[in-house]
Amino acid sequence: MRVATILLFLLSAAAARRPRVVGWYDGVRPPVDQIPWDIYTHVRYGAPLIDDNGQCYCNLTQMAAVVAAAHAHNASVLWAPGIEFGKFHHAAMSDDVHFDEEDFHANYWASIGRAQADCGVDGIEVDYEHGPNKWGVVTPAKADVYTQWLAKLRQVTGKPVSADISVWGVAPGNYVLGVLPWVNVTKLNEGAFDYVNTMSYHWNRDGDTWPWLKDLYFLLAVWKIDPSRVSLGVPYYSHPSSRTWGDLSTKCPNITADQNVCDGEVFVGEDMQFKIGRLASSHDVGGLFPWAMSYDAFGNNKTLARSLVVGYINNKEY
Numbered sequence: 001m002r003v004a005t006i007l008l009f010l011l012s013a014a015a016a017r018r019p020r021v022v023g024w025y026d027g028v029r030p031p032v033d034q035i036p037w038d039i040y041t042h043v044r045y046g047a048p049l050i051d052d053n054g055q056c057y058c059n060l061t062q063m064a065a066v067v068a069a070a071h072a073h074n075a076s077v078l079w080a081p082g083i084e085f086g087k088f089h090h091a092a093m094s095d096d097v098h099f100d101e102e103d104f105h106a107n108y109w110a111s112i113g114r115a116q117a118d119c120g121v122d123g124i125e126v127d128y129e130h131g132p133n134k135w136g137v138v139t140p141a142k143a144d145v146y147t148q149w150l151a152k153l154r155q156v157t158g159k160p161v162s163a164d165i166s167v168w169g170v171a172p173g174n175y176v177l178g179v180l181p182w183v184n185v186t187k188l189n190e191g192a193f194d195y196v197n198t199m200s201y202h203w204n205r206d207g208d209t210w211p212w213l214k215d216l217y218f219l220l221a222v223w224k225i226d227p228s229r230v231s232l233g234v235p236y237y238s239h240p241s242s243r244t245w246g247d248l249s250t251k252c253p254n255i256t257a258d259q260n261v262c263d264g265e266v267f268v269g270e271d272m273q274f275k276i277g278r279l280a281s282s283h284d285v286g287g288l289f290p291w292a293m294s295y296d297a298f299g300n301n302k303t304l305a306r307s308l309v310v311g312y313i314n315n316k317e318y
Contacts, residue, residue: 006256007225011293012105016051017149018041018309018313019041019277019280019286019288019309019312019313020041020042020195020231020286021039021040021041021042021285021287021288021289021290021305021308021309022041022042022078022125022162022167022231022287022288022289023039023040023042023043023044023290023292023293023294023305024038024043024044024291024292024293024294025043025044025045025292025293025294026045026047026292026294027045027046027062028294028309029064029070029246029294029298030135030294030298032065032066032069033069034298035069035293036298036303036305036306037069037073037075038160038242039069039305039306039309040075040259040293040305041075041076042064042075042076042077042078042122042123042125043070043075043076043077043078043293044062044077044078044079044080044125044148045066045077045078045079045104046059046062046066046121047064047078047079047080048081048082048083048112048115048116048119049115050082050083050108050178052105053103053107054103054104054105054106054107054108054111054114055107055195056082056108056111056112056114056115057111057118058115058116058118058119058121059119060118060119060123061120062316063079063120066140067120074302075124076114076122076123077120077123078100078121078122078123078124078125078141078162079116079119079121079122079124079125079308080122080124080125080126080127081112081153082112084124084128084317085128085146085149093113102171107157108154109152109156112153112156112157113156113157113158113159114316116157116159116272121159122159122160123157123159123160123161123162124153124157124159124160124161124162125161125162125163125164126150126153126161126162126164126196126224127163127164127165128146128163128164129164129166129199129212130178132166132175132178132182135175135176135177135178136166136168136174136175136176136177136178136181136228137175137177137178137180138178138180138181139180140180143180143181143182143183143184144173144187145194146163146182146183146184147183147184147187147188147193149300150163150183150192150193151192152168153193153300154192154193154194154297158196159172160193161193162193162194162195162197162231163182163196163197164196164197164198164199164289165181165182165183165196165197165198166178166198166199166264167184167197167198167199167200167214167215167218167219169202169211169214169215171202171211172239179218179222181223181225183196185223185224185225186227187248188226188229189224189225189226189229195228195229195230195231195287196225196229196230196231196289197231197233197284197289197291198215198219198230198231198232198233198289199233199291200212200215200232200234200289201233201234201291202235202236202268203235203238203239203260203266203267203268204260204266204272205260205266206260207260207269207271207272207275209225209272209275209276209279212234212276212279212280213279215232216232216279216280216283216285220283227284227286228284228285228286229286229302230285230286230287231285231286231288231289232276232279232280232285232287232288232289232294233286233288233289233290233291234268234273234276234289234290234304234308235267235268235291236267236268236290236291236292236293236295236296236304236305237267237295238262238265238266238267239266239267239307240265240266241265243265244294244295244296245267245295245296245297245304246294246295246296246297246298246312248262248263248265248267248316249262249297249302256268257269257270257271257307258271258291259272260272261275268304270304270307271307273305273307273311274303274307274308274310274311274314275311276311277307277308277309277310277311277312277313278311278312278314278315279311280311280312281311281312281313281315282315283314286311287306288309288312290304290305290308293305
């Protein structure tokens with residue numbers, strides 16, 4: 001029996017175990033009324049409008065349909081902070097700032113919560129990938145400042161805040177010296193902000209899930225992050241050409257669940273998705289981060305994220 005056909009039964013039988021599933025949405029694919037809300041609990045879409053003085057506003061035209069659809073299905077909408085930490089933190093956290101920078105950021109802090117409330121947005125998800133140097137080194141001091149910034153977003157908005165982080169590795173796309181966490185783990189575990197989404201973007205044509213096991217070892221055993229505060233990532237684009245699964249899947253209409261190569265590109269296939277979901281669940285990880293929702297396929301029973309969630313719910317011995 002194909003994994004997808006048992007999803008409804010598993011979801012109804014184990015609803016209390018449903019993971020947090022965070023999906024990035026581009027506003028186009030799929031159409032809002034076709035988002036698979038049985039899979040996703042959180043959708044990341046859009047950002048506040050910010051004027052030259054740092055005042056934040058809601059773009060109701062952009063956000064209304066997504067927020068309405070999500071809330072109708074008891075799902076949450078997250079947006080980007082609208083401003084990058086790397087261009088912000090010197091003014092936000094240091095006394096050595098210019099007046100105009102300080103004024104701009106003071107206006108941002110004073111208005112971001114109101115803009116979020118005006119839009120009905122439920123939280124902020126931060127994608128900041130410029131913290132490490134080219135080798136992946138993030139000093140504890142820099143991780144602490146970044147965590148202070150995330151905590152301040154949490155404080156002024158009163159809504160959940162999450163951050164995307166990388167994990168050490170030697171494969172292409174990984175940081176070979178990225179052995180230190182991007183955030184202050186103690187403060188994360190204490191609730192300074194809510195959770196991290198891992199950029200665990202790995203591929204294996206033979207279906208081996210060891211790279212995700214390696215990431216979990218670093219996250220939970222080495223860095224000692226509370227597993228409930230982790231969303232484990234999976235790429236929905238291929239290697240080496242970064243083609244989205246939605247586009248790539250049209251080239252292999254008869255592909256089977258155990259295959260991980262399509263049109264010469266390696267992707268994370270259906271059986272691997274199931275195993276990764278089960279691996280996350282067996283380690284008590286709180287969420288999944290299929291990146292990105294809009295990269296998935298929607299139709300012909302090829303939606304990969306469905307297998308990921310089924311694997312999490314069906315957490316038999318790994």
